[in-house]
Amino acid sequence: xxxNRQRHVELLDRTIEAGENLAAMLSGDGRDVIRQQTSALQxxxxxxFRQVTASQRQLEVSLVExxxxxxxxxxxxxxxxxxxxxxxxxxxxxxxxxxxxxQLQTFKVLLPVW
Numbered sequence: 001x002x003x004n005r006q007r008h009v010e011l012l013d014r015t016i017e018a019g020e021n022l023a024a025m026l027s028g029d030g031r032d033v034i035r036q037q038t039s040a041l042q043x044x045x046x047x048x049f050r051q052v053t054a055s056q057r058q059l060e061v062s063l064v065e066x067x068x069x070x071x072x073x074x075x076x077x078x079x080x081x082x083x084x085x086x087x088x089x090x091x092x093x094x095x096x097x098x099x100x101x102x103q104l105q106t107f108k109v110l111l112p113v114w
Contacts (some may be wrong), residue, residue, distance in 0.1 A: 001106070005049070012045050 016038045023034040087107075094100055 008045075012042070016042065083110070 018035045019038040023031040023038075026034065094103060
């Protein structure tokens, strides 16, 4: 709709002009009715255009947010893959509680790398 705005504005202008031409040929009550209808049509068009413009802006904001979200998901997946590989490659099974505590401390240091 935004791409065809100029065409729609021209059509609206022609419609309002035709209404004014018709109103000029009518008596008082008929003229008032036509003018009220053309005014209402103009107001409705303006409101519709504002709503469409606001919707377009919201869609653009949503697209930016979605792009940011997908980038974050990609980073989390890469980090998880790295951590899985690191854990699988570097985590030997140890038997004592003290060795397990040392391993835990080592991985606590790695976590803030994210």
